[in-house]
Amino acid sequence: MVNKNYGGVRNSAVASQPCPSDRREVKGIEIALLWDREITYKRYLIDRGFDCEVVTPATLAAPFFSTRVCRLLLVPAGFGNTLYSGILKELRATSMFIKNFVKGGGTLLVSGAFSIRDAYNWLPIKWN
Numbered sequence: 001m002v003n004k005n006y007g008g009v010r011n012s013a014v015a016s017q018p019c020p021s022d023r024r025e026v027k028g029i030e031i032a033l034l035w036d037r038e039i040t041y042k043r044y045l046i047d048r049g050f051d052c053e054v055v056t057p058a059t060l061a062a063p064f065f066s067t068r069v070c071r072l073l074l075v076p077a078g079f080g081n082t083l084y085s086g087i088l089k090e091l092r093a094t095s096m097f098i099k100n101f102v103k104g105g106g107t108l109l110v111s112g113a114f115s116i117r118d119a120y121n122w123l124p125i126k127w128n
Helices: 040-047 088-093 095-103
Strands: 002-006 009-013 029-034 052-055 070-075 107-110
Touching (some): 029 040, 040 052, 070 095, 088 095, 095 107
Parallel strands (some): 029 052, 029 070, 070 107
């Protein structure tokens, strides 16, 4: 259990661990922000003591990127609105990698899409 205190609000999150069969010490990032460019939300999280990096969804499919070194994939608000980002198309294209991350014990946190169209059909769960 990881406890973080930011902005006077206490938050607890379960952190996933690297695969037990991997004996190497793997230093990873706490939070991977899935976005298509640098955003100020990254600075906000770093200022509150989190280790995070902006990762494009296409990077999830790259052979050099391992989701085992990441505890949380976070999709910030506005991902479904083209005024904010063009990331929705990439999220749909890499949905299998995101699904495998969640099935492997990773945590996915998705904020509001800011869109009226179906922006959640790439999620690794059935949505009613």
